[in-house]
Amino acid sequence: MSDETLSKAYSPAEVEAKWYPTWEKRGYFHSDVNSAKKAYTIVIPPPNVTGILTLGHVLNNTLQDILIRFEKMRGKETCWVPGMDHAGIATQAKVEAFLKKEKNLTRYDLGREKFLDEVWKWKEQYGGKIIQQLRTIGTSCDWPRERFTFDEGLSAAVQEVFIRLYNDGLIYKGHRIINWCPKSRTALSDEEVIYRQESGHLWHIRYPFADGSGEVVVATTRPETIMGDTAVAVNPEDERYKGLVGKMLILPIMNREIPLIADEYVEKDFGTGAVKITPAHDPNDYEVGLRHNLAMPNIMNDDGSMNENAGEEFNGLDRSVARKLVVEKLDAAGLLVKVEDYAHQVGYSERGGVPVEPRLSEQWFVKMEPLAKPAIEAVTSGKIKFHPDRWVKTYLHWMENIKDWCISRQLWWGHRIPAYYCKKCGKVYVGKAAPEKCECGHTEFRQDEDVLDTWFSSWLWPFSVFDWPNATPELKRFYPTDTLVTGPDIIFFWVARMIMSGLRFMGEVPFKDVYFTSIIRDDKGRKLSKSLNNSPDPLDVVATYGADALRFTMIYIAPMGQDIRYDNKKCEIGRNFANKIWNVVRFRLQHGTAPKDWMDLSSLKAADLRPDDQWILSRLNQIVKTMTQQLAEFDFNNACKSIYDFIWNEFCNWYLESAKPALSAPAGTTCATLKVFDYCLGTFLKLLHPIMPFVTDELYHQMEFCTEDDSIMVQAWPEAIPEDRMAELGATKSVEQLNAAKYELVRAVRNLRANYQLSTSLPLDVVITPASDEAKAFLDLDHDALGALLNAKSMVLGDKPQGPVGVALSAIGTAFVPLEGLVDFAAETERLKKQEEEAVKYIATLEKKLSNKGYVDHAPAAAVQADRDHLAETQDKLARIREQLAALGA
RNA sequence: GCGCGCAUAGCUCAGUUGGUUAGAGCGCCACUUUCACACGGUGGAGGUCACAGGUCCGAGUCCUGUUGCGCGCACCA
Numbered sequence: 001m002s003d004e005t006l007s008k009a010y011s012p013a014e015v016e017a018k019w020y021p022t023w024e025k026r027g028y029f030h031s032d033v034n035s036a037k038k039a040y041t042i043v044i045p046p047p048n049v050t051g052i053l054t055l056g057h058v059l060n061n062t063l064q065d066i067l068i069r070f071e072k073m074r075g076k077e078t079c080w081v082p083g084m085d086h087a088g089i090a091t092q093a094k095v096e097a098f099l100k101k102e103k104n105l106t107r108y109d110l111g112r113e114k115f116l117d118e119v120w121k122w123k124e125q126y127g128g129k130i131i132q133q134l135r136t137i138g139t140s141c142d143w144p145r146e147r148f149t150f151d152e153g154l155s156a157a158v159q160e161v162f163i164r165l166y167n168d169g170l171i172y173k174g175h176r177i178i179n180w181c182p183k184s185r186t187a188l189s190d191e192e193v194i195y196r197q198e199s200g201h202l203w204h205i206r207y208p209f210a211d212g213s214g215e216v217v218v219a220t221t222r223p224e225t226i227m228g229d230t231a232v233a234v235n236p237e238d239e240r241y242k243g244l245v246g247k248m249l250i251l252p253i254m255n256r257e258i259p260l261i262a263d264e265y266v267e268k269d270f271g272t273g274a275v276k277i278t279p280a281h282d283p284n285d286y287e288v289g290l291r292h293n294l295a296m297p298n299i300m301n302d303d304g305s306m307n308e309n310a311g312e313e314f315n316g317l318d319r320s321v322a323r324k325l326v327v328e329k330l331d332a333a334g335l336l337v338k339v340e341d342y343a344h345q346v347g348y349s350e351r352g353g354v355p356v357e358p359r360l361s362e363q364w365f366v367k368m369e370p371l372a373k374p375a376i377e378a379v380t381s382g383k384i385k386f387h388p389d390r391w392v393k394t395y396l397h398w399m400e401n402i403k404d405w406c407i408s409r410q411l412w413w414g415h416r417i418p419a420y421y422c423k424k425c426g427k428v429y430v431g432k433a434a435p436e437k438c439e440c441g442h443t444e445f446r447q448d449e450d451v452l453d454t455w456f457s458s459w460l461w462p463f464s465v466f467d468w469p470n471a472t473p474e475l476k477r478f479y480p481t482d483t484l485v486t487g488p489d490i491i492f493f494w495v496a497r498m499i500m501s502g503l504r505f506m507g508e509v510p511f512k513d514v515y516f517t518s519i520i521r522d523d524k525g526r527k528l529s530k531s532l533n534n535s536p537d538p539l540d541v542v543a544t545y546g547a548d549a550l551r552f553t554m555i556y557i558a559p560m561g562q563d564i565r566y567d568n569k570k571c572e573i574g575r576n577f578a579n580k581i582w583n584v585v586r587f588r589l590q591h592g593t594a595p596k597d598w599m600d601l602s603s604l605k606a607a608d609l610r611p612d613d614q615w616i617l618s619r620l621n622q623i624v625k626t627m628t629q630q631l632a633e634f635d636f637n638n639a640c641k642s643i644y645d646f647i648w649n650e651f652c653n654w655y656l657e658s659a660k661p662a663l664s665a666p667a668g669t670t671c672a673t674l675k676v677f678d679y680c681l682g683t684f685l686k687l688l689h690p691i692m693p694f695v696t697d698e699l700y701h702q703m704e705f706c707t708e709d710d711s712i713m714v715q716a717w718p719e720a721i722p723e724d725r726m727a728e729l730g731a732t733k734s735v736e737q738l739n740a741a742k743y744e745l746v747r748a749v750r751n752l753r754a755n756y757q758l759s760t761s762l763p764l765d766v767v768i769t770p771a772s773d774e775a776k777a778f779l780d781l782d783h784d785a786l787g788a789l790l791n792a793k794s795m796v797l798g799d800k801p802q803g804p805v806g807v808a809l810s811a812i813g814t815a816f817v818p819l820e821g822l823v824d825f826a827a828e829t830e831r832l833k834k835q836e837e838e839a840v841k842y843i844a845t846l847e848k849k850l851s852n853k854g855y856v857d858h859a860p861a862a863a864v865q866a867d868r869d870h871l872a873e874t875q876d877k878l879a880r881i882r883e884q885l886a887a888l889g890a
Numbered sequence: 891g892c893g894c895g896c897a898u899a900g901c902u903c904a905g906u907u908g909g910u911u912a913g914a915g916c917g918c919c920a921c922u923u924u925c926a927c928a929c930g931g932u933g934g935a936g937g938u939c940a941c942a943g944g945u946c947c948g949a950g951u952c953c954u955g956u957u958g959c960g961c962g963c964a965c966c967a
Binding site for chain 1: 909927967
């Protein structure tokens with residue numbers, strides 16, 4: 001027996017500080033590659049090395065932790081690989097800002113090598129905070145297996161993949177219009193561009209014919225690109241321009257002659273039907289330029305300023321300044337016809353936060369279509385399942401319209417492209433190193449300056465973490481992984497590409513299930529963001545409410561596939577729940593700790609058990625089944641609700657209250673009830689452990705359910721008691737129903753109490769007239785529990801007592817409470833009249849339903865029978881209500 | 891334009907393949923510091939399930955349409 005008593009309220013801080021290091025030290029998180037158990041693997045979506053813990057991470061990693069702990073208890077060899085992403089643009093930008101602030105240096109001041117040294121230094125000092133922070137919420141990651149997308153092994157995998165794809169003709173270098181971020185001064189992939197609706201203008205500009213015979217008016221949203229125009233295009237079918245195509249126009253400002261051309265791409269009905277063509281600065285114009293063999297002058301520098309091709313006056317001006325100046329000059333020259341307000345979509349750099357510039361340049365691309373084909377099949381065939389599955393449609397739409405992936409970045413922080421150019425003839429060689437000698441005989445080479453898109457390393461994550469391309473035992477054992485938990489926002493960036501690379505390089509899907517988490521918003525429905533200052537720091541929340549409380553709350557409020565609205569107050573749900581369980585144990589410990597054989601119910605017989613014991617065992621069995629299924633089906637939200645409702649409502653409010661007399665009794669039922677109590681308690685602690693790991697392990701130990709050097713974390717997941725054994729214990733459906741009816745009667749008496757404003761602490765004399773012989777026999781089994789639930793001074797089964805009484809009716813019987821001097825006849829009549837009305841209404845509903853032949857013939861027999869039972873019960877109840885009304889003289 | 895999602899109690903949301911009198915948490919009202927818990931207990935009020943049709947014996951649930959909100963993709967300069 002424990003001699004120390006638990007504090008009244010649960011304080012999580014010390015419990016969390018105690019258990020996490022204990023679990024980690026004991027190696028519970030570490031997976032054994034040689035074990036005989038079935039493997040269950042998750043690879044963490046690697047957070048950015050620059051990142052700090054957000055609520056999004058909390059949700060995402062709690063879900064993974066639930067799966068890992070659940071599967072571990074179910075007997076699997078669980079392996080949860082943690083790690084980080086080097087996050088090219090984000091990290092480089094962060095370190096550049098840092099250097100500017102601390103040393104007033106730019107990366108160009110340092111040069112490539114020194115700058116990279118600084119990034120590594122920064123990484124060692126400030127990076128990876130998030131990995132430490134993850135521990136505070138209890139994540140059971142296999143820390144010795146932690147990887148970094150830029151570590152040696154993963155870099156080797158990246159290089160290998162690049163070389164293989166190049167040799168297979170799936171990586172090529174191309175001259176194309178790409179999305180350019182003028183802030184980070186690099187190319188981007190299509191996915192890194194975010195389109196935002198903006199209210200801009202449509203400028204209508206005159207382009208006079210060179211022969212002075214008139215003009216063509218074009219409409220544009222980007223006047224500053226006028227210096228790069230090499231044609232004006234109209235639709236070939238457009239009557240307005242018939243006969244004019246082929247004539248030369250004077251390009252305003254530049255005073256250069258450009259042709260009027262005809263191209264199908266132009267819509268007759270938009271704007272003026274004439275489009276200025278700037279091939280180097282617009283993807284559509286580029287296509288037109290190719291078709292018509294137009295010159296493609298680039299008029300901008302890589303930082304978004306104008307270059308010498310834009311003319312002396314504009315050279316060096318920022319594109320936004322140039323825009324204003326161009327408009328001014330056109331206006332002054334009388335070439336500006338009008339300016340319309342115009343709402344249109346503008347592409348922004350995801351990381352840089354500035355408008356992207358379409359730019360003609362030489363970049364490396366991955367040819368995606370051949371990779372997409374098998375990846376489409378993997379999902380349509382069901383080899384990979386999405387939860388919720390509606391994301392399949394999004395995935396397939398992208399996959400079926402996939403474009404080549406621009407993978408080169410003009411950054412320094414990233415995997416250098418393994419391509420080498422002969423310094424003499426320029427021939428390119430792709431490989432781990434430059435060849436000794438070029439075909440031309442020259443021996444000097446330079447490596448490609450560019451690095452690879454960060455996602456080019458992330459997409460290999462499920463197998464590169466196990467040291468692919470080496471055939472390691474880990475790779476063999478833990479690939480393919482089982483479940484991926486991630487946000488739907490990176491379905492294209494990451495999920496789709498992992499599927500493609502997994503199939504390509506491993507010949508097998510990288511995971512079987514993908515669970516897409518909710519997006520967290522604030523209580524007003526806004527996305528959490530730094531600028532709105534509406535993202536609570538999870539570490540503060542943990543400090544205030546506890547890690548378990550935060551975990552439980554997040555999962556409790558996060559339904560599958562829906563966004564969630566979060567505010568800190570909601571963590572009270574989890575905090576209060578943890579406190580509730582804490583107090584169950586506090587209560588239980590008043591009767592000593594658990595005996596060693598607490599899990600063994602084999603000595604129990606039906607006769608030893610009170611109906612409430614049988615009822616709770618029946619309910620517990622149900623919850624074991626339900627919860628197991630819900631976790632296995634990723635229905636975390638409902639799993640939380642199930643266990644919450646069971647513990648709070650069924651166990652605490654009914655069972656525990658019913659057990660108080662038995663537990664205070666010196667012997668007899670005490671043993672059996674304690675046994676059932678402990679069995680339930682130990683079982684639900686285990687069920688709850690994956691969701692609330694800290695408090696459950698603490699209480700498991702407080703109860704001495706296991707020894708000090710053991711842990712709930714490594715116990716076996718609960719199994720339902722077999723049906724035949726349940727029957728032996730008398731925990732049958734019919735007992736469960738009778739007991740539920742008993743509680744219904746208790747509720748009716750409590751309602752009576754409230755109506756007469758009788759304090760809940762005032763013990764009452766109660767006489768119950770059972771509704772049937774079966775009811776009488778059942779109620780006779782245990783007067784103590786019923787008396788306790790009713791808070792009765794005396795409780796007898798018998799006929800209605802003499803004198804003024806309050807009446808409480810339920811299907812199992814009628815309860816009479818003598819209320820000498822308290823009964824207000826008018827009020828009592830009114831109360832019963834109301835109940836009569838309800839019963840009459842319900843009976844009418846049921847009779848109508850049951851007299852409908854279609855219903856009786858078509859509906860399931862069980863539904864019909866249930867209605868018939870309810871009808872009989874309600875009719876019986878109505879009769880008793882009327883009897884009492886008659887007695888009142890109403 | 892195409893696709894997806896959402897609309898249920900004052901608020902935030904559940905509601906499985908259609909079948910008890912539509913639920914929970916918070917908030918609200920009344921009672922309650924009884925000996926596990928006031929981070930508690932008991933009772934209660936509160937909903938024509940966005941709207942209009944349809945299928946069905948039966949619709950919050952399925953179908954069609956409408957409205958409003960959110961998201962994604964693609965865009966006509």
